[in-house]
Amino acid sequence: MALRPTFFIYEEWSGMKQVLVNLLEKSIQSGMDARLLPPVAPPRIEVELTKDPGHGDYASNIAMILASQVKKNPREIAKILSEGIEDRDGVLEKVEIAGPGFLNFFIREGELTTLLETVERQGDRYGSSNLGQGRRVQVEFVSANPTGPLHIGHARGAVVGDVMANILAAVGYQVFREYYINDAGNQMNNLGKSVLLRYRELLGETVEFPEGCYRGDYIRELAAELLKRDGDRHLHEKPDEIIPLFTDYAASAILEGIKEDLRLFGVVFDLYFSERELYRDDGVGKLLRTLQEKDFIYREGKALWFRTTAFGDEKDRVVVRQNGEPTYFAADIAYHRKKFLRGFEMVIDIWGADHHGYIPRMSAAVQALGYERDALKVILVQLVNLLRDGKPVAMSTRSGEFVTLHEVVDEVGKDAARYNFLMRRSDSHLDFDLELAKRQSNENPVYYVQYAHARICSILRIAAERGVAAPTTGQVDAGLLRLPEEIDLIKTITRFPEVVKGAARTLEPHRLTFYLNDLAAIFHSYYNKNKVLSDDGALTGARLFLVSSVLTVLKNALKMLGVSTPEKM
RNA sequence: GGGCGAUUAGCUCAGUUGGAUAGAGCGCUGGUCUCCGGAACCAGAGGCCGUGGGUUCAAGUCCCACAUCGCCUACCA
Numbered sequence: 167m168a169l170r171p172t173f174f175i176y177e178e179w180s181g182m183k184q185v186l187v188n189l190l191e192k193s194i195q196s197g198m199d200a201r202l203l204p205p206v207a208p209p210r211i212e213v214e215l216t217k218d219p220g221h222g223d224y225a226s227n228i229a230m231i232l233a234s235q236v237k238k239n240p241r242e243i244a245k246i247l248s249e250g251i252e253d254r255d256g257v258l259e260k261v262e263i264a265g266p267g268f269l270n271f272f273i274r275e276g277e278l279t280t281l282l283e284t285v286e287r288q289g290d291r292y293g294s295s296n297l298g299q300g301r302r303v304q305v306e307f308v309s310a311n312p313t314g315p316l317h318i319g320h321a322r323g324a325v326v327g328d329v330m331a332n333i334l335a336a337v338g339y340q341v342f343r344e345y346y347i348n349d350a351g352n353q354m355n356n357l358g359k360s361v362l363l364r365y366r367e368l369l370g371e372t373v374e375f376p377e378g379c380y381r382g383d384y385i386r387e388l389a390a391e392l393l394k395r396d397g398d399r400h401l402h403e404k405p406d407e408i409i410p411l412f413t414d415y416a417a418s419a420i421l422e423g424i425k426e427d428l429r430l431f432g433v434v435f436d437l438y439f440s441e442r443e444l445y446r447d448d449g450v451g452k453l454l455r456t457l458q459e460k461d462f463i464y465r466e467g468k469a470l471w472f473r474t475t476a477f478g479d480e481k482d483r484v485v486v487r488q489n490g491e492p493t494y495f496a497a498d499i500a501y502h503r504k505k506f507l508r509g510f511e512m513v514i515d516i517w518g519a520d521h522h523g524y525i526p527r528m529s530a531a532v533q534a535l536g537y538e539r540d541a542l543k544v545i546l547v548q549l550v551n552l553l554r555d556g557k558p559v560a561m562s563t564r565s566g567e568f569v570t571l572h573e574v575v576d577e578v579g580k581d582a583a584r585y586n587f588l589m590r591r592s593d594s595h596l597d598f599d600l601e602l603a604k605r606q607s608n609e610n611p612v613y614y615v616q617y618a619h620a621r622i623c624s625i626l627r628i629a630a631e632r633g634v635a636a637p638t639t640g641q642v643d644a645g646l647l648r649l650p651e652e653i654d655l656i657k658t659i660t661r662f663p664e665v666v667k668g669a670a671r672t673l674e675p676h677r678l679t680f681y682l683n684d685l686a687a688i689f690h691s692y693y694n695k696n697k698v699l700s701d702d703g704a705l706t707g708a709r710l711f712l713v714s715s716v717l718t719v720l721k722n723a724l725k726m727l728g729v730s731t732p733e734k735m
Numbered sequence: 736g737g738g739c740g741a742u743u744a745g746c747u748c749a750g751u752u753g754g755a756u757a758g759a760g761c762g763c764u765g766g767u768c769u770c771c772g773g774a775a776c777c778a779g780a781g782g783c784c785g786u787g788g789g790u791u792c793a794a795g796u797c798c799c800a801c802a803u804c805g806c807c808u809a810c811c812a
Contacts, residue, residue, distance in 0.1 A: 214751085214754090216755090217755085217756095217758095218755075218756080220755095221755070225754090225755085227753095227754060227755095227793095230754080230792065230793080233792070234791090234792090239792090240792065264755075265754085265755050265793095266754085266755080266792055266793065267792080268754080268755070311812070348812060350812095351811080351812060352811070352812075353811085353812060378811095467810090468810090469810055470810095471810095480737075480738060480808080481808090483809095483810095484809085484810045485810095486810085487810040488810060489810080491810085493809090493810070493811085493812090494811070494812045495812095497812095498812095519740085519806070519807095520806065520807070521807085522739060522740075522806070522807065523738075523739070523806085523807040523808065524807090525739090526738090526739095546740090548806095549806095589747095589748085589760090590747085590748065590749090591748090591749080593740080593741095594741085594748075595741095595805090596747095597747070605774095606774060607774065609760085609761065610774080611760075613774050614760095614774075614775090616774085617772085617774050617775075618775095620772075620774090621771080621772060621775085624771070624772055625771050625772090626771095627771095628771055629771085661751090664751080665751080668751060672751090672752085676749085677749095677751080680749065680750095680759080683759075683760080684759085687759085690775055690776065691775090691776065691777085693771080693772095693775075693776085694767085694773095694775065694776040694777080695776080695777090697770075697771065698771060699771050700771095734772090735772085735774070
């Protein structure tokens with residue numbers, strides 16, 4: 167059948183919605199031409215899928231939106247609009263006016279099936295779009311200090327960042343993943359000192375750990391490695407002179423471990439950016455001079471302050487301490503400036519929710535540097551509550567008792583871990599139960615979705631064995647898919663590109679998992695009620711076409727989540 | 736004290752940016768297996784959307800006040 171031009175113009179949008187929007191636009195125009203409606207600025211027309219079949223397939227509230235401008239009763243406007251619709255292609259069964267003035271569209275039987283042709287045509291690109299128009303965006307996430315292995319708390323940020331990046335790439339942004347290494351400052355000195363202390367302990371000294379030092383087992387291991395490599399010669403050197411060696415050794419070993427753990431978790435960065443680099447080429451100094459020229463910096467006592475209150479922060483912030491040392495904030499501003507200088511139009515930071523007070527400050531910095539407020543976006547990720555069989559697992563970073571990312575991936579697997587971290591909006595608290603995530607049961611949503619995928623693969627396998635080929639566009643009798651569950655499946659499939667775009671627009675990756683659960687549920691229900699493979703060749707063909715579309719969406723969506731798509735389970 | 740965020744079914748949480756009769760999972764009760772995979776499905780019970788005002792054709796959603804809870808409130812990173 168012939169495709170309508172609108173399918174191509176607005177291909178990334180759901181085809182049917184666009185058709186209806188176009189019909190409404192023309193109807194409004196002709197209503198004004200015929201003086202049935204006063205001339206008004208064309209409003210943005212919304213068409214939505216209905217929840218209740220009694221309301222048709224799609225509905226628009228445009229008559230109610232127009233009511234205030236046009237100064238007419240919404241139902242009266244709806245009547246004018248519905249009568250003005252010229253459905254040349256015969257898409258519509260009927261249009262009804264309902265409730266306070268909704269226009270309910272009933273799609274002609276079989277028309278919806280043609281929407282699946284887009285899925286078949288686009289294949290693994292289905293769900294993608296060009297919302298981002300190739301704009302460059304950077305996503306900075308994890309960015310944990312290299313003072314210890316990643317733990318469960320970092321894991322959530324890692325998944326949110328990684329999936330967010332996938333989503334943005336799918337909607338047409340050029341995405342760059344970056345990890346900011348806080349390898350300057352006190353903590354690094356403490357790290358080196360901690361390893362040195364363990365080193366001396368291994369050589370028989372009794373040591374006491376001061377405040378701020380790290381006591382995890384990994385510190386002891388690093389000390390042992392250094393002892394093996396260098397022997398006891400560091401014992402006789404001055405601590406101040408030898409600590410940097412210990413620091414560098416520990417930091418780079420830990421960072422390598424972090425990279426490896428992330429890789430096993432399916433997270434790969436384009437760049438690990440070192441904070442030290444900002445000092446190396448005087449980036450922080452340059453930054454401060456730039457801000458000084460713009461009069462955002464003032465001196466009070468011996469310290470330098472940044473006037474963040476000029477952009478709505480509640481108080482000004484120190485950028486250079488009385489002792490002459492720049493603060494972490496100063497380096498972070500320099501880093502963000504560098505991001506924009508490197509050509510990113512949009513910069514997304516993913517932070518722990520306990521840093522939310524930091525947002526006004528960073529936002530002020532970005533604006534002071536002359537960039538749009540919107541150019542920096544921050545996604546906050548709430549704490550993870552780690553449980554085992556419903557009981558909290560004790561964790562304390564200071565004592566070194568924590569469950570590492572590595573252990574979680576080992577225990578529950580990458581797929582379950584990743585999926586579970588996206589089961590809530592990122593700024594809401596999340597319980598993560600190790601036993602539950604491991605369990606292969608209906609309590610574990612990742613299997614529910616993967617199972618749908620495996621089931622369809624199984625159907626296609628059997629079809630192939632029986633010599634039944636899945637039909638392609640044009641070979642399908644569109645009118646055969648008319649069961650309510652089939653219509654429901656088709657509509658849900660057509661929602662996918664919008665879901666991806668919605669997730670990108672709002673920076674809410676969890677929308678994908680909720681969508682997937684919906685889709686899988688409708689499929690499972692359909693599967694239990696109806697046979698795909700039957701003696702009826704035409705019907706089998708049509709259903710194979712439908713089920714293949716479901717498979718494509720499951721595959722594309724799971725890939726965005728970084729979750730595997732098993733053909734057998 | 737100030738700032739930010741939350742409050743929706745017994746529990747954990749969604750709610751597509753203001754739309755029609757508020758949803759899902761778990762748990763609970765009762766069902767489905769001669770079948771393309773039961774890691775599945777079906778049915779049922781369960782709600783003052785924290786409270787009180789306001790905005791309008793329409794409020795879980797926007798505005799104000801209050802209550803309760805959490806987080807932030809560094810010349811740390």
